[in-house]
Amino acid sequence: MPEIEIDGQLVQAPEGATIMEVAEQLGVYIPHFCYHKKLSIAANCRMCLVQVEKAAKPVPACATPATNGMKVFTHSSLAVKAQQGVMEFLLINHPLDCPICDQGGECQLQDLAVGYGAGASHYQEEKRVVFHKDAGSLISMQEMSRCIHCTRCVRFGQEIAGVMEFGMANRTMHSEIVTFLGRSVDSELSGNMIDLCPVGALTSKPFRFAARSWELSRLPSISLHDSVGANLTVQARNHRVMRVLPRENEAVNECWISDRDRFSYEGLNSPERLTKPMIRVDGQLREVEWSVALDYAAHGLRDIVARHGADEIAALAAPWSTLEEMHLLQKVVRGLGSGNVDFRPRRYDYAPSGVPAGARWLGMRIAELNELDTALVVGSFVRKDIPLFAQRLRQAAKHNGTRVTLISLGNDDPLMAMHEHVVVAPSELPAALARVVKAAALQCRVPVPAGLEAIVPDIPSEAIATSLRVRGRSMIFLGRVAVQHPHAVQIHVLAQHLSDITGANLGFFGDSGNIVGGYLSGALPSARNARTMFTDPRRAYVMLGIEPELDCHNPQLTLAALRQADLRIVLSPFISEAMREYADVLLPVAPFTETSGTFVNAEGRVQSFKGVVRPLGEARPAWKVLRVLGNLLNLDGFDQESSEEVRDAVLPPETLIDGEFASGLDNGIKLPIDPAALVSAKGVFERVADVPIYFSDPLVRRAPALQKTRDAAPPTARMSARTLAEAGLVAGAPVRLRQESIAGSGEAVLTAALDDGVPDGCVRVSAAHPATAALGDMFGTIQVEPV
Amino acid sequence: MAVLGSINPILTAGLDGDRTWRLADYVSRGGYKSLRRIFADNLTPGDVIAEVKKSVLRGRGGAGFPTGLKWSFMPRALPGEKYLICNSDEGEPGTFKDRDLLSGNPHAVIEGMVIAAYAMGATRGYNYIHGEIWSLYERFEEALAEARAAGFVGQNILGSDFSFELFAHHGYGAYICGEETALLESIEGKKGQPRFKPPFPASFGLYGQPTTINNTETLASVPFILSMGGDAFLEAGKANNGGPKLFSVSGHVNRPGNYEVPMGTPFSTLLEMAGGVRGGRKLKAVIPGGSSAPVVPADLMMECTMDYDSIAKAGSMLGSGAVIVMDETTCMVRALERLSYFYYEESCGQCTPCREGTGWLYKIIHRIENGQGVPEDLETLQRLTGNIMGRTICALGDAASMPVQSFLKHFRDEFQYHIEHRQCLVPVDVQRAGSTFFTASA
Amino acid sequence: MLTPESLARIDREIAKYPVGQQQSAVMAALAIAQEAHGWLSPELIEEVAVYLGMPPVAALEVATFYNMYDLKPVGRYKLTVCTNLPCMLSGGVDALEYLQKKLGIGLDETTPDGRITLKQGECMGACGDAPVVLVNNRRMCASMTPAEIDRLLAELD
Numbered sequence A: 001m002p003e004i005e006i007d008g009q010l011v012q013a014p015e016g017a018t019i020m021e022v023a024e025q026l027g028v029y030i031p032h033f034c035y036h037k038k039l040s041i042a043a044n045c046r047m048c049l050v051q052v053e054k055a056a057k058p059v060p061a062c063a064t065p066a067t068n069g070m071k072v073f074t075h076s077s078l079a080v081k082a083q084q085g086v087m088e089f090l091l092i093n094h095p096l097d098c099p100i101c102d103q104g105g106e107c108q109l110q111d112l113a114v115g116y117g118a119g120a121s122h123y124q125e126e127k128r129v130v131f132h133k134d135a136g137s138l139i140s141m142q143e144m145s146r147c148i149h150c151t152r153c154v155r156f157g158q159e160i161a162g163v164m165e166f167g168m169a170n171r172t173m174h175s176e177i178v179t180f181l182g183r184s185v186d187s188e189l190s191g192n193m194i195d196l197c198p199v200g201a202l203t204s205k206p207f208r209f210a211a212r213s214w215e216l217s218r219l220p221s222i223s224l225h226d227s228v229g230a231n232l233t234v235q236a237r238n239h240r241v242m243r244v245l246p247r248e249n250e251a252v253n254e255c256w257i258s259d260r261d262r263f264s265y266e267g268l269n270s271p272e273r274l275t276k277p278m279i280r281v282d283g284q285l286r287e288v289e290w291s292v293a294l295d296y297a298a299h300g301l302r303d304i305v306a307r308h309g310a311d312e313i314a315a316l317a318a319p320w321s322t323l324e325e326m327h328l329l330q331k332v333v334r335g336l337g338s339g340n341v342d343f344r345p346r347r348y349d350y351a352p353s354g355v356p357a358g359a360r361w362l363g364m365r366i367a368e369l370n371e372l373d374t375a376l377v378v379g380s381f382v383r384k385d386i387p388l389f390a391q392r393l394r395q396a397a398k399h400n401g402t403r404v405t406l407i408s409l410g411n412d413d414p415l416m417a418m419h420e421h422v423v424v425a426p427s428e429l430p431a432a433l434a435r436v437v438k439a440a441a442l443q444c445r446v447p448v449p450a451g452l453e454a455i456v457p458d459i460p461s462e463a464i465a466t467s468l469r470v471r472g473r474s475m476i477f478l479g480r481v482a483v484q485h486p487h488a489v490q491i492h493v494l495a496q497h498l499s500d501i502t503g504a505n506l507g508f509f510g511d512s513g514n515i516v517g518g519y520l521s522g523a524l525p526s527a528r529n530a531r532t533m534f535t536d537p538r539r540a541y542v543m544l545g546i547e548p549e550l551d552c553h554n555p556q557l558t559l560a561a562l563r564q565a566d567l568r569i570v571l572s573p574f575i576s577e578a579m580r581e582y583a584d585v586l587l588p589v590a591p592f593t594e595t596s597g598t599f600v601n602a603e604g605r606v607q608s609f610k611g612v613v614r615p616l617g618e619a620r621p622a623w624k625v626l627r628v629l630g631n632l633l634n635l636d637g638f639d640q641e642s643s644e645e646v647r648d649a650v651l652p653p654e655t656l657i658d659g660e661f662a663s664g665l666d667n668g669i670k671l672p673i674d675p676a677a678l679v680s681a682k683g684v685f686e687r688v689a690d691v692p693i694y695f696s697d698p699l700v701r702r703a704p705a706l707q708k709t710r711d712a713a714p715p716t717a718r719m720s721a722r723t724l725a726e727a728g729l730v731a732g733a734p735v736r737l738r739q740e741s742i743a744g745s746g747e748a749v750l751t752a753a754l755d756d757g758v759p760d761g762c763v764r765v766s767a768a769h770p771a772t773a774a775l776g777d778m779f780g781t782i783q784v785e786p787v
Numbered sequence B: 001m002a003v004l005g006s007i008n009p010i011l012t013a014g015l016d017g018d019r020t021w022r023l024a025d026y027v028s029r030g031g032y033k034s035l036r037r038i039f040a041d042n043l044t045p046g047d048v049i050a051e052v053k054k055s056v057l058r059g060r061g062g063a064g065f066p067t068g069l070k071w072s073f074m075p076r077a078l079p080g081e082k083y084l085i086c087n088s089d090e091g092e093p094g095t096f097k098d099r100d101l102l103s104g105n106p107h108a109v110i111e112g113m114v115i116a117a118y119a120m121g122a123t124r125g126y127n128y129i130h131g132e133i134w135s136l137y138e139r140f141e142e143a144l145a146e147a148r149a150a151g152f153v154g155q156n157i158l159g160s161d162f163s164f165e166l167f168a169h170h171g172y173g174a175y176i177c178g179e180e181t182a183l184l185e186s187i188e189g190k191k192g193q194p195r196f197k198p199p200f201p202a203s204f205g206l207y208g209q210p211t212t213i214n215n216t217e218t219l220a221s222v223p224f225i226l227s228m229g230g231d232a233f234l235e236a237g238k239a240n241n242g243g244p245k246l247f248s249v250s251g252h253v254n255r256p257g258n259y260e261v262p263m264g265t266p267f268s269t270l271l272e273m274a275g276g277v278r279g280g281r282k283l284k285a286v287i288p289g290g291s292s293a294p295v296v297p298a299d300l301m302m303e304c305t306m307d308y309d310s311i312a313k314a315g316s317m318l319g320s321g322a323v324i325v326m327d328e329t330t331c332m333v334r335a336l337e338r339l340s341y342f343y344y345e346e347s348c349g350q351c352t353p354c355r356e357g358t359g360w361l362y363k364i365i366h367r368i369e370n371g372q373g374v375p376e377d378l379e380t381l382q383r384l385t386g387n388i389m390g391r392t393i394c395a396l397g398d399a400a401s402m403p404v405q406s407f408l409k410h411f412r413d414e415f416q417y418h419i420e421h422r423q424c425l426v427p428v429d430v431q432r433a434g435s436t437f438f439t440a441s442a
Numbered sequence C: 001m002l003t004p005e006s007l008a009r010i011d012r013e014i015a016k017y018p019v020g021q022q023q024s025a026v027m028a029a030l031a032i033a034q035e036a037h038g039w040l041s042p043e044l045i046e047e048v049a050v051y052l053g054m055p056p057v058a059a060l061e062v063a064t065f066y067n068m069y070d071l072k073p074v075g076r077y078k079l080t081v082c083t084n085l086p087c088m089l090s091g092g093v094d095a096l097e098y099l100q101k102k103l104g105i106g107l108d109e110t111t112p113d114g115r116i117t118l119k120q121g122e123c124m125g126a127c128g129d130a131p132v133v134l135v136n137n138r139r140m141c142a143s144m145t146p147a148e149i150d151r152l153l154a155e156l157d
């Protein structure tokens, strides 16, 4: 290890480290703009010039390797003079409009200009003017004259987001950041470029001019949108959330968050926020006092129990509810004597009763994603399902040579080097995995699991099996599609076999924010699950935090069940049109920013947070509402003083691993392989449903800026050219889609679109959107006809 | 062929007529003998490098770095592709020698490249040719085809187990691509923005593989070093300044063009060969090594010999050997204004001091030239060049600064006159007389 | 928009580079596209980018970086005159002014009949032959005098 001296401090530098990295380690600040620890080194801003003994010229600390015996001076007069010289250059063409700049108060340039800039500029010439640009609804490029050409945004696109959307056009001082043809920036990680921009050139469009940074409170929170549990800083003013930023946590989200995490806050103040309790009186929803609404709910429930038995009550929690909320909900339901409770509304297929449903989790720590040698991802639209896992795998593939394989239902580009990418129809997914299992068994010379007799491995499955087997650390991940699939259990069983055979571990990406927390909360059914509670309709439903018509596997079925029920109690931050139609009691509960609670992310990390603003209107934290409800129902065990008390009862601190990870997580399953699951559908069209990133939960659906992005475009019926022809359709024409379920038939009219990435015989129709809410199962048979 | 004169020519010997570029013609001049000799005499790569070291050939691209030493940096034994690049992106104002070598003697460049590749274990090569000399790019491709067909380039060259693939790549109008790492980026299909060094190309070059970049004239010298021997080549020049050199003489001379003379030839001789100062006027100043080199006033220049050491002693650089001659009709402010415009226009825009500084320099000088200068301007110019020099990723920052500093050093009074009198010290009609555009046709 | 001929020429360029490095052919491909279409429209740039499997904005970076690409329509003949110092000393600026007067257009302008566009260039590596005029990026006309320029203009239809 080279030993170097920085400003008189002697330090051992890691092999290959730069002066900047060593200085950072020492806590010595070297001014810089283009350098960013997560990006490649550009060394273009020259702000980090330092003096090195015996070197003729100042050197950029960010790009100069620390070599043995080097003596660095970061604040010598030579260094400071060089830095001041650079600062002068940076400022000559930069508008001096800090007082009106959105970046004011959090601008690296402003901060450094105070330290290194001269009082008055010697620059008498005309300043460069750079025209503003439009990059879509998230990033404002209104003030491009402020750009200092550090190229962080360009490098972020190339290196982290995996797609180069920004480039630096032209040369000389006329270089400017552009998108091709002024197109919008569509990466699901684009907002990070706002953070990376050291000046006020790229700013947040929704936040523009909303507030000055120093007026904002900053409180920590956790994102609910996916199972990463990204750490957030939520900034608020006057009890209104004004902005959400990443809170750095190397082990979880590093310094990034997805655009969904960042811009969903806009939905918090949606006009559809439910701010007063309501009950249905004479067919009309009326605003009432809390006590009235809660009494009504308690009465109604007790009445059902008395007249029809507790088994007529079912409760469904959103998987983005807090651990505490889900726990108390199941406690109410169980207290009443019912076992019909669940938190997995998008799931179709459940392990038969008696088979323990362990708390399904990632199977390892998130940070280990970067260190894998092989990752097989089964059933995931990975980039849009869980952007930060995709980002980690992208880095892993790039820097670590990780072999990433995807078995999926569409050839959506994951923007990373793929070892294999197998695209199949939904009904073929189990068989595709089974081929890998069989190939692995044959390669490993172990007995082929029973049930796979008819399976014949092909070239890709052989390659995938080899990749899992041959070297280093391998993982098999089941993604959103795998757990929402009609044969989810069999897919799990096959993956378990593959894991047993190859030694690769098994993990679940998690299809929602607090899915692991749900397993731990006790909200698992002891009777009907999130599907059977609708296939076998109940008289009373309690819904927590979801919009069943959009968030369930089969909205058609769910709505039919809700419509026939006698009592429908909805705890929700929002009120939707459908709720106005079916809800009997509407209880306004607080979204995550207005309550305390806990999310457990995919790796089992228990992350508690506090409310950052007070609840809007009369909304109340759901855990408190459920506690009162429990009390009104005269149930035992509802005297918690705080959400922490609820949490500690569910996850006693002494059971946590390292004080922060839940214990007892388990992905194991022991069931025989069912050859019936390995038969693909014939002679029918199959639906492929993704859950579009900006429709995945009620909050994000109400975030206006996200709703203006390309990813939020209304769903179409996407088909390959062959499928279009088979269905007698042309792209662009309207198409009628119909799906049957035991609740009847539902249909939707969409536009047919050509997408050769969709497997033949399949129609890709997104779920979670009002336009497709009348349809049935996410992956069932679908009828297609021209209109 | 515009080589207008020579003393003891080597590189340009026998180059008259239109067909000298053809393979047959080159072979009849002794071409490809050196390459044949390598295999006939079983010369090892080490032998070749030793010979080049002996010749004290110094890079003709501008920096004058000893070629043999540079070659020895290549990790020969490392497996995988290694690249050899010929830098024919001649864009330094005043330089047009590589063009004439490519025009009259492309096979010397090819042979030089194959020998260099052999010496360094390079597997693939590219000749990066300045975009504006399109016909020579096409000619080079034709010459390459001839060489390939004759077995001088490609797989198992001359039946040996040495293989080397060679291709031409053209530029498309960017001076900065002459800078070796910008050139590599350009071949990779990107903007020509220089890379920070280290790592140096010898360890991380084209596509991240070990790479050596040499100038056209450097490589064209190689066959002659092998044929005449390193010692003889050194003696064709002067100690520490081996060999002959092509000088591109432009500006106010009667016969602008390329001249091949031994290193160490007096400047006065070269000026005479170029027909002397145009119209017999008085010499005012010379930029002896391409536009980036500091300007040298006439009297100082007349005492110089044309070699790295002598020109350095005069406070300038031999650079690429481009001699820009300015007579008494030249307004030094206007001359510098044009040069500064060039650097401003050609900055790749990447690093702050160059991107912002070159624009600022030009704007100030432009103002002075247009009679709007203020006395503080000269101080500011001085300070800015100090803030650019040595602070940039590549040497373009230095290249933009050195002319400014040297013009101010030697011709400060002209700048001051401009600022004070809002007009030129050299009357406009005198300036006009310097150009032959209208008079030549009369 | 790229013709089969252009594509075939581009393929020949791609073949010069190692497998997987087809982006290296972008400069040549853009030049070929421009030669066939007169100028590089965004659509053309995108087509080249897609053909080479690179992000369109990366191809745009290249197209806007190098001087000889035209991102706006130009006349049938683009005349570029070098005015850099060595040329200026030998009449480069005078030649450009002469052309401007003769054609009645300014720098970067095109004659109303769409025939000629005038550009100022940087060093073309032909300083000894000043003044020089480059026609359509391809043909270098050296040692220009007013008479030579007149002859050249007459020859360009």
Ligand SMILES: Cc1cc2nc3c(=O)[nH]c(=O)nc-3n(C[C@H](O)[C@H](O)[C@H](O)COP(=O)(O)O)c2cc1C
Binding pocket: B058, B059, B060, B061, B062, B063, B064, B065, B067, B070, B087, B088, B089, B090, B091, B092, B175, B176, B177, B178, B179, B180, B181, B213, B214, B215, B216, B218, B219, B394, B395, B396, B399
């Ligand atoms: C701004 C700039 C422009 C350059 N232009 C050229 C050029 O046109 N031709 C050239 O051979 N070298 C040029 N060089 C020098 C090259 O970077 C490199 O040093 C040279 O090609 C090495 O070859 P040599 O060792 O044979 O001289 C330039 C350097 C800089 C900084």
Ligand code: SF4
Binding pocket: B176, B193, B194, B346, B347, B348, B349, B350, B351, B352, B354, B355, B392, B393, B394, B395, B396, B397
């Ligand atoms: S010195 Fe100029 S040309 Fe060189 S890298 Fe910096 S900006 Fe580019």
Ligand code: FES
Binding pocket: A031, A032, A033, A034, A035, A042, A043, A044, A045, A046, A047, A048, A049, A060, A061, A062, A063
């Ligand atoms: S931070 Fe080092 S040059 Fe920008």
